[in-house]
Amino acid sequence: MGSSSVQQRARVLAMLVTFALGVWALAGPAYAATGPYEHAWRVQGEVGGDRGGASTLAVLTDTMALESVAGGYRGSVVYADRLAVRDASGAILVQRSDMKLLLVGAPASGGAALGGTFSGTARLDYFTVASWADAAAGRLPARPSGTVTYDVLGHWGARMVGSTARGELEFGSATPRTQSGTAMTRDASWFVPADASAQLFTVEVVGAVSQPDGTGDSVRRPATATTLLDYMRRGISGEWSPVVAVPAESAVAARILRDAKPVGATLLPPDALTIDLDVAGHVLDAKNRAAGTLPTSAAGKRAADLWAADRERTDAGALTPREMARVLDGLLATQTETGGARELRAQVGGAMASSSAGPLASAARIAEWYHVARALGDTGPSRGVLATTFEAARAVADSRVKAGTPLADAVLAAADALDAPEAARNVRAFARVKASDLTAAGPSAGAVSEAISAAGLTEQGRPAVSWTSADGTQRVAPESWLAYRRADAETFFLPGDAGTVALTDGTLSGWAFGQRRAYVVEAGRVGRLLAILPTTVRP
Amino acid sequence: MDPRPRPVLGRRGYLIAGAVAAVLIAAIGTGVYFYARGGGPLPQWAGFLRSSTNAVLQPSPPAEVVLRTLRLAGYQRAAVGEKDGTVVVRVESPSLGSSADVALTWQTGMAAASAAYPKAAVLVVQVFVPAQPLLEVSAPAAAVTAAVRADDAALLRRACTFRYLSEAGGG
Numbered sequence: 001m002g003s004s005s006v007q008q009r010a011r012v013l014a015m016l017v018t019f020a021l022g023v024w025a026l027a028g029p030a031y032a033a034t035g036p037y038e039h040a041w042r043v044q045g046e047v048g049g050d051r052g053g054a055s056t057l058a059v060l061t062d063t064m065a066l067e068s069v070a071g072g073y074r075g076s077v078v079y080a081d082r083l084a085v086r087d088a089s090g091a092i093l094v095q096r097s098d099m100k101l102l103l104v105g106a107p108a109s110g111g112a113a114l115g116g117t118f119s120g121t122a123r124l125d126y127f128t129v130a131s132w133a134d135a136a137a138g139r140l141p142a143r144p145s146g147t148v149t150y151d152v153l154g155h156w157g158a159r160m161v162g163s164t165a166r167g168e169l170e171f172g173s174a175t176p177r178t179q180s181g182t183a184m185t186r187d188a189s190w191f192v193p194a195d196a197s198a199q200l201f202t203v204e205v206v207g208a209v210s211q212p213d214g215t216g217d218s219v220r221r222p223a224t225a226t227t228l229l230d231y232m233r234r235g236i237s238g239e240w241s242p243v244v245a246v247p248a249e250s251a252v253a254a255r256i257l258r259d260a261k262p263v264g265a266t267l268l269p270p271d272a273l274t275i276d277l278d279v280a281g282h283v284l285d286a287k288n289r290a291a292g293t294l295p296t297s298a299a300g301k302r303a304a305d306l307w308a309a310d311r312e313r314t315d316a317g318a319l320t321p322r323e324m325a326r327v328l329d330g331l332l333a334t335q336t337e338t339g340g341a342r343e344l345r346a347q348v349g350g351a352m353a354s355s356s357a358g359p360l361a362s363a364a365r366i367a368e369w370y371h372v373a374r375a376l377g378d379t380g381p382s383r384g385v386l387a388t389t390f391e392a393a394r395a396v397a398d399s400r401v402k403a404g405t406p407l408a409d410a411v412l413a414a415a416d417a418l419d420a421p422e423a424a425r426n427v428r429a430f431a432r433v434k435a436s437d438l439t440a441a442g443p444s445a446g447a448v449s450e451a452i453s454a455a456g457l458t459e460q461g462r463p464a465v466s467w468t469s470a471d472g473t474q475r476v477a478p479e480s481w482l483a484y485r486r487a488d489a490e491t492f493f494l495p496g497d498a499g500t501v502a503l504t505d506g507t508l509s510g511w512a513f514g515q516r517r518a519y520v521v522e523a524g525r526v527g528r529l530l531a532i533l534p535t536t537v538r539p
Numbered sequence: 540m541d542p543r544p545r546p547v548l549g550r551r552g553y554l555i556a557g558a559v560a561a562v563l564i565a566a567i568g569t570g571v572y573f574y575a576r577g578g579g580p581l582p583q584w585a586g587f588l589r590s591s592t593n594a595v596l597q598p599s600p601p602a603e604v605v606l607r608t609l610r611l612a613g614y615q616r617a618a619v620g621e622k623d624g625t626v627v628v629r630v631e632s633p634s635l636g637s638s639a640d641v642a643l644t645w646q647t648g649m650a651a652a653s654a655a656y657p658k659a660a661v662l663v664v665q666v667f668v669p670a671q672p673l674l675e676v677s678a679p680a681a682a683v684t685a686a687v688r689a690d691d692a693a694l695l696r697r698a699c700t701f702r703y704l705s706e707a708g709g710g
Contacts, residue, residue: 253670254618257631260629264702265672265704266665272619273602273603273620274616275606276616288610307639313639314637371635372641372674374638375641376701384695386687386691386692389612389647389651389654390653390654392608396611397604397655401596403596412596417595510612511611512612513613515613
């Protein structure tokens with residue numbers, strides 16, 4: 001083979017390599033790995049070239065996991081980005097976000113859809129930058145000028161395509177928890193673009209059985225009794241128990257809690273009573289109300305004061321993950337070197353060593369373990385809640401519900417009992433109270449009006465309350481919500497005369513924790529909960 | 540010739556037909572009873588066939604006492620059971636903002652279980668946060684009772700055995 005042919009082959013090879021590199025350079029972005037989730041901020045929808053503004057978004061961390069478990073779903077989102085925005089006046093905003101969300105859900109539409117609720121935290125750091133070039137390139141000061149951390153809540157829905165879920169997150173509430181510097185606080189609307197489009201995701205579902213799109217169950221679900229013989233068989237075996245009519249994601253979360261088998265833990269007895277599986281939480285609340293055992297009793301008020309005092313004493317303040325890890329390490333050194341302690345140390349060490357730690361080994365998780373370790377090592381003064389809680393429990397045990405009263409009828413309605421009076425279970429049988437009607441433009445007061453105010457708007461500007469059910473995403477957007485008051489003074493709101501659902505206050509207000517929220521219920525059987533609209537969790 | 544019309548069935552036939560009808564009626568009635576007992580949909584007027592749901596108004600059994608008490612404290616999810624004298628209270632704290640949330644959660648579970656199960660031998664409280672086990676606390680019921688009477692959280696702490704919980708290991 002002559003040298004000329006070798007040289008010729010070398011030239012051809014060089015041309016091919018150059019061509020391939022050029023193709024790669026042009027097509028690189030198309031092959032670049034895109035994460036499962038990307039957040040679009042409201043301000044991005046409010047600035048643009050035609051308005052003389054500009055924005056750039058750099059995704060720093062983008063991890064999402066979703067798995068099928070116990071007939072439902074659970075997952076997480078760990079997301080961080082850097083948003084730089086310049087408006088028409090030249091003002092520059094640089095925001096760095098760090099979001100950690102936990103998702104819980106259930107299948108719908110025969111398994112072709114799924115959805116549920118999510119909760120978590122979103123930390124937003126704000127930076128003062130003089131030039132747009134520095135802002136766009138991410139050349140930021142070492143310390144932010146302001147920081148706000150939010151507790152966020154919302155719901156999500158997705159469609160199964162094979163074993164992949166394609167869906168959206170809708171932020172319902174964003175409550176600022178801590179704040180420093182000169183950061184402005186935002187509400188939930190900040191977390192969505194101005195055009196009210198939801199935040200989209202695409203993620204492979206672990207444990208899902210791949211099916212062609214729309215051809216049936218994509219996830220195995222427990223069989224349900226639907227035939228005559230099934231009902232008779234359950235009647236003979238005694239398996240039947242009253243239906244606990246709660247939203248699917250509540251039942252899934254309850255099942256996850258009940259079925260958890262941590263290594264080394266005492267097993268839950270097989271006949272354990274579980275809230276939202278064996279007895280609905282709202283039925284327990286109605287029974288407490290009817291029996292006069294309230295969180296505002298004398299014992300409850302003392303317990304609330306004790307909780308507040310001890311929390312103030314033990315509040316960790318704004319600790320950084322490194323400081324928490326250091327304190328954890330010191331506390332662990334005093335504990336017995338057992339598997340659990342090693343696990344804890346490994347979790348903390350792994351999270352600190354890796355910038356792409358798994359979704360569950362997050363700063364929030366480390367903080368939880370930190371609080372556990374502090375609680376075990378804390379030998380400081382603690383007034384405790386033993387006596388007050390014991391007194392409250394004895395009051396519950398000794399309490400009686402007088403049948404035939406409006407409060408007792410409310411318990412029957414909450415339990416969806418067949419013999420619940422019409423006047424207690426059908427909203428249209430309640431007293432109409434026009435003065436309490438809720439409109440989009442009206443003042444916001446109470447959990448129901450807060451939930452309506454926090455809902456997204458339709459194109460006509462009406463608040464659209466939406467939730468996920470077995471039939472997919474349901475959405476109701478009336479001009480006003482009509483108020484009806486039951487004999488026990490509970491108020492329900494119908495979305496117009498022909499509405500089949502109703503809203504009511506579902507706030508769980510306890511001496512230790514409180515959750516302001518609204519229930520979506522069947523208008524004709526108010527004990528059947530269809531959804532829980534997210535609001536806020538205190539403290 | 541006997542002018543009277545001959546019966547379709549003889550006495551024996553009527554007895555057999557009657558027995559068959561009785562068996563059919565009993566079978567249908569039993570089927571309806573078990574269908575109703577098994578939770579099958581019923582019209583409003585047939586509600587008497589199902590066991591009365593006024594049971595929901597009756598005084599709470601021990602497990603329900605604990606769950607109602609936890610709801611008064613503001614816990615949304617929990618599970619309670621008892622077997623062979625050991626009561627297990629599994630409670631999910633909606634948030635953990637301080638170590639007090641951990642300590643007061645197990646105290647709440649212990650006190651509620653002590654009130655509801657006065658004859659228990661051992662009380663176990665497991666503290667969870669959503670989708671994550673954290674800690675198991677166990678103590679002899681008598682020690683918990685003594686701590687409750689003295690309203691002494693430190694006394695309870697000394698009587699308790701603590702175990703970290705995790706999905707991968709415990710200790």
